[in-house]
Amino acid sequence: xxxxxxxxxxxxxxxxxxxxxxxxxxxxxxxxxxxxxxxxxxxxxxxxxxxxxxxxxxxxxxxxxxxxxxxxxxxxxxxxxxxxxxxxxxxxxxxxxxxxxxxxxxxxxxxxxxxxxxxxxxxxxxxxxx
Numbered sequence: 001x002x003x004x005x006x007x008x009x010x011x012x013x014x015x016x017x018x019x020x021x022x023x024x025x026x027x028x029x030x031x032x033x034x035x036x037x038x039x040x041x042x043x044x045x046x047x048x049x050x051x052x053x054x055x056x057x058x059x060x061x062x063x064x065x066x067x068x069x070x071x072x073x074x075x076x077x078x079x080x081x082x083x084x085x086x087x088x089x090x091x092x093x094x095x096x097x098x099x100x101x102x103x104x105x106x107x108x109x110x111x112x113x114x115x116x117x118x119x120x121x122x123x124x125x126x127x128x129x130x
Contacts, residue, residue: 024049025059036075037098077112090117
């Protein structure tokens, strides 16, 4: 069994019984995880699932408890943390995880982590040196 098939079975059994549509929504989640650094948007993801963007948002939220955009933002910030752990600069991390605006990246990072990227890096450095 793969992570993909396990996810499809779990959702089909517990949340939504339409297996074909469930497969498309699960595939879109994996698409987000794989392509988070690209310029992807809701319309392109919903098109891959062959459903309207509004139906896609409802189903994705039903399956995963967050909208596709919220999930994309979380994936980007988690990957940003990984890059910061490797010592990458904010400018490099910002563009590497799919942001074109450093200001919006910092704002979202602060919103989701309750700290700025530089503060987060400083705390990691302090903890690493202890």
